[in-house]
Amino acid sequence: MEMPADSRVTLGQRSLHQLRLFFVALQFFTRLPIPGWVGFEPAWLNHASRYFPAIGILVGLLTAGCYFLAALVWPQPVAVLLSTAFGIWITGAFHEDGFADMCDGFGGGMTAQRVFEIMKDSRIGAYGAIGIVLMLLAKCVALWSLPPQAVAPALLAAHPLSRLMSAALIWRMRYAKEEGKAKPLGQAMSGGEFAIAAVAGLAPAVLLGAVGKLPLAGLMLAALLMMAVAFWLARLFRRRIGGYTGDCLGGVQQATELACYLGLLASFGPLFAG
Numbered sequence: 001m002e003m004p005a006d007s008r009v010t011l012g013q014r015s016l017h018q019l020r021l022f023f024v025a026l027q028f029f030t031r032l033p034i035p036g037w038v039g040f041e042p043a044w045l046n047h048a049s050r051y052f053p054a055i056g057i058l059v060g061l062l063t064a065g066c067y068f069l070a071a072l073v074w075p076q077p078v079a080v081l082l083s084t085a086f087g088i089w090i091t092g093a094f095h096e097d098g099f100a101d102m103c104d105g106f107g108g109g110m111t112a113q114r115v116f117e118i119m120k121d122s123r124i125g126a127y128g129a130i131g132i133v134l135m136l137l138a139k140c141v142a143l144w145s146l147p148p149q150a151v152a153p154a155l156l157a158a159h160p161l162s163r164l165m166s167a168a169l170i171w172r173m174r175y176a177k178e179e180g181k182a183k184p185l186g187q188a189m190s191g192g193e194f195a196i197a198a199v200a201g202l203a204p205a206v207l208l209g210a211v212g213k214l215p216l217a218g219l220m221l222a223a224l225l226m227m228a229v230a231f232w233l234a235r236l237f238r239r240r241i242g243g244y245t246g247d248c249l250g251g252v253q254q255a256t257e258l259a260c261y262l263g264l265l266a267s268f269g270p271l272f273a274g
Contacts, residue, residue: 020038020039020044021044021048022048023035023038024044024048025049025050025051025052025055026051027040028048029055029094030055030058030059030090030091030094031090031091032058049167049170049193049197050167050194050196050197051197051200052166052167052197053160053161053167053201054197056159056160056163056164056201057156057159057200059090060156060157060158061156062087063087063090063155063159064083064155066082066083066087067082067083067155068152070082070083071148071151076144077140080140080143080144083155084139084140084143087159094250095249095250095253095254096136097250098248098250098254099132099247099250099251099253099254099255100128100129101118101124101128101247101250101251102247102250102251103128103130103131104128105118105119106236106240107126107127107131112240112241115241116177135255138258139258139261142258142262142265146264146265150213150264150268153208153213154264156208157204157205157214157219157222157260158222158260160200160204160205161201161204161205161222161226161256161257162254162260163253164198164200165226165252165253166252167189167201168194169230169234169248170189170244171188171191173234173238175244176237176242176243176244176248205219205222215264215268218263218264218265218266218267219264221263221264222262223263225259225262225263226260226263228259229252233248233252234252
């Protein structure tokens with residue numbers, strides 16, 4: 001559980017506990033291995049969501065590194081496809097699966113109960129299949145339409161920012177079901193926990209903009225598009241099912257990641273060229 005604010009708890013113990021929470025988040029959101037000494041307690045998941053954007057930094061670094069290495073050998077479209085596939089492997093298609101389930105549930109369910117039933121079904125339907133194909137295609141096209149030098153920075157910015165959008169749902173909304181794979185993460189996130197998530201989510205984009213790796217206009221447009229998409233989806237979730245589920249979090253992450261790429265891509269277009 002979360003460590004109490006007690007003078008007997010040393011700084012080292014607090015730091016170790018935070019490191020454990022990070023590794024728990026890493027284990028939950030990716031298939032990357034974690035050290036054996038970390039251990040596990042179910043209650044730790046209640047507070048691990050603060051590190052969701054930090055996991056995005058790691059995923060962004062790995063996918064950007066994959067793109068950089070692949071681009072040394074193959075054309076940009078091939079490098080983008082390889083980095084996308086690598087990112088899906090790292091995360092175990094966790095968020096893509098959530099997006100597909102969200103499309104199926106909200107596309108085919110007319111009542112809240114029916115939405116839950118469809119999203120829980122392991123089979124993928126027409127809405128989910130069409131949605132995930134179009135989503136992956138749109139992300140790949142947007143990335144390989146960027147200038148080659150902007151692709152790796154875009155990955156570094158989009159992964160933590162999109163996960164911050166999902167963390168915002170945990171912070172401001174209620175978990176809609178009594179049970180589910182994301183129920184442990186569905187505990188109310190405190191303002192302090194969200195502040196930790198916000199720092200990790202925003203830091204890469206701010207740094208990339210400050211050093212000129214990404215245009216400030218593009219980052220601002222990307223942020224506006226991401227917030228608009230997250231707000232629209234949050235309203236949809238609240239109206240249809242009264243809150244969010246784990247699949248909804250995955251759907252928001254995928255949709256806002258695409259919004260980030262589209263915002264950055266627009267900044268390289270004719271509207272901003274002058």
